[in-house]
Amino acid sequence: MVQKSKLPTAAGQPKRRGRPRAYEPDVALGKALDLFRRQGFAATSLDDLSEATGMNRPSLYGAFGDKRELYIKSYQRYREEARASMAAIFREEMPLRQRLERIFASALNIYLSGEAGPRGCFTVVTAASEAVSDPEIRAMVLDGLTELDKAFAGCFRRAKEKGELPESADPAVLAQLASAAVHSIAVRSRARVPRKELEAIVKGAIDMMVGAKA
Amino acid sequence: MVQKSKLPTAAGQPKRRGRPRAYEPDVALGKALDLFRRQGFAATSLDDLSEATGMNRPSLYGAFGDKRELYIKSYQRYREEARASMAAIFREEMPLRQRLERIFASALNIYLSGEAGPRGCFTVVTAASEAVSDPEIRAMVLDGLTELDKAFAGCFRRAKEKGELPESADPAVLAQLASAAVHSIAVRSRARVPRKELEAIVKGAIDMMVGAKA
DNA sequence: CGATTTTTGTACCATTCCGCAAATTAATCC
DNA sequence: GGATTAATTTGCGGAATGGTACAAAAATCG
Numbered sequence: 367m368v369q370k371s372k373l374p375t376a377a378g379q380p381k382r383r384g385r386p387r388a389y390e391p392d393v394a395l396g397k398a399l400d401l402f403r404r405q406g407f408a409a410t411s412l413d414d415l416s417e418a419t420g421m422n423r424p425s426l427y428g429a430f431g432d433k434r435e436l437y438i439k440s441y442q443r444y445r446e447e448a449r450a451s452m453a454a455i456f457r458e459e460m461p462l463r464q465r466l467e468r469i470f471a472s473a474l475n476i477y478l479s480g481e482a483g484p485r486g487c488f489t490v491v492t493a494a495s496e497a498v499s500d501p502e503i504r505a506m507v508l509d510g511l512t513e514l515d516k517a518f519a520g521c522f523r524r525a526k527e528k529g530e531l532p533e534s535a536d537p538a539v540l541a542q543l544a545s546a547a548v549h550s551i552a553v554r555s556r557a558r559v560p561r562k563e564l565e566a567i568v569k570g571a572i573d574m575m576v577g578a579k580a
Numbered sequence: 581m582v583q584k585s586k587l588p589t590a591a592g593q594p595k596r597r598g599r600p601r602a603y604e605p606d607v608a609l610g611k612a613l614d615l616f617r618r619q620g621f622a623a624t625s626l627d628d629l630s631e632a633t634g635m636n637r638p639s640l641y642g643a644f645g646d647k648r649e650l651y652i653k654s655y656q657r658y659r660e661e662a663r664a665s666m667a668a669i670f671r672e673e674m675p676l677r678q679r680l681e682r683i684f685a686s687a688l689n690i691y692l693s694g695e696a697g698p699r700g701c702f703t704v705v706t707a708a709s710e711a712v713s714d715p716e717i718r719a720m721v722l723d724g725l726t727e728l729d730k731a732f733a734g735c736f737r738r739a740k741e742k743g744e745l746p747e748s749a750d751p752a753v754l755a756q757l758a759s760a761a762v763h764s765i766a767v768r769s770r771a772r773v774p775r776k777e778l779e780a781i782v783k784g785a786i787d788m789m790v791g792a793k794a
Numbered sequence: 795c796g797a798t799t800t801t802t803g804t805a806c807c808a809t810t811c812c813g814c815a816a817a818t819t820a821a822t823c824c
Numbered sequence: 825g826g827a828t829t830a831a832t833t834t835g836c837g838g839a840a841t842g843g844t845a846c847a848a849a850a851a852t853c854g
Binding site for chain 1 (some may be wrong): 596602618620621622696697698699704705706709711713718721722750752753756759761764766768769771772773784785787788
């Protein structure tokens with residue numbers, strides 16, 4: 367009896383008070399993310415977003431705030447998804463080469479999926495563009511870039527400890543090179559470079575990194 | 581007397597017929613380029629362009645066509661400038677490491693200059709974004725990407741012939757790696773990563789490439 | 795000077811843009 | 825059922841957008 371009216375968020379049905387929502391915030395945010403990713407911030411209008419999400423503009427506003435806030439929330443969502451798709455690969459135990467192959471394959475999947483052509487990387491394609499003028503977005507972009515660097519650095523450090531890389535190898539440098547390969551396929555995918563070519567680039571980069579002596 | 585009225589483009593003063601232009605098309609296009617580069621296509625309004633170039637909208641339209649045409653002409657101009665700044669470096673004779681250093685230094689200068697913060701790379705930051713939906717821009721982006729790849733490949737091929745690289749080195753693979761490094765600093769510069777860090781990335785990449793055995 | 799040509803300047807049009815206010819609907823609580 | 829709460833719908837308002845029509849201006853040509 368004590369906490370019956372309180373803590374409605376914990377249990378199964380929140381039993382919210384007013385009119386129920388006609389949309390699922392999660393899927394709506396996903397649709398918004400798709401749009402922003404394809405068209406960028408400025409080229410995406412609230413009408414576009416409204417149509418894609420099925421929510422009319424006031425509902426959008428009420429749920430996510432103004433256009434910029436929705437953009438930022440979309441970007442956060444993108445980063446969470448990207449992180450999730452990579453997390454397992456970083457956790458499991460496997461040889462360096464295989465780990466790199468799987469990470470790049472995951473990145474390619476993210477960049478190349480989408481019905482209306484490849485979608486590319488949110489960070490590289492649209493967020494980086496906004497980053498110059500918007501400090502908050504810039505901070506997120508920086509965070510995204512360094513997160514990838516650190517993840518790769520962790521890979522190489524572990525591989526070095528296991529003797530898969532020579533003692534002379536510098537994990538930080540290798541990581542920035544790996545990140546660079548990711549950035550490059552992100553850009554190229556946006557120009558509709560065919561998957562085969564991107565995979566060839568990935569293979570070349572991996573060969574270079576696992577055979578690294580510098 | 582024969583070609584007096586004809587061929588007015590060749591000589592010093594064209595002696596054009598009507599009211600003289602109040603602007604210089606070249607510098608106006610430069611201003612437009614700056615804007616598009618900083619803000620992208622959609623976020624740059626004709627009013628912005630009009631103010632930056634000093635031309636009013638009808639003049640803009642008369643001189644360059646509509647907004648998209650102006651964008652494309654700006655991008656062409658950018659590519660010409662970038663090519664020009666690199667051309668000398670590719671022409672001269674010098675050791676591989678020095679050539680790479682100068683190429684990357686030139687790229688950094690292009691990306692980091694600008695009063696209102698770093699401007700990044702037109703191809704990577706804004707054109708790649710438009711490339712998904714606009715075939716003409718996509719073709720230009722693809723051309724820009726492969727041009728850089730080929731230029732780098734030429735460097736490595738020459739270096740290999742001069743014995744600066746082992747026989748096992750693959751110029752095409754190294755070139756894509758070098759391009760990737762360029763793409764990466766282009767993205768990072770947009771997030772205002774300090775020059776020092778970008779230079780460190782460049783140094784790491786160069787060390788890797790000139791010491792390449794793969 | 796007058797005719798011609800080309801560019802400029804002002805003003806405008808039709809759309810689209812973002813954000814919000816007001817009224818409506820649908821649920822729960824008592 | 826009535827009150828309350830929360831989300832929906834409609835529609836507006838003011839600004840900004842891309843593009844253009846039209847007249848004034850500034851040059852050359854005859």
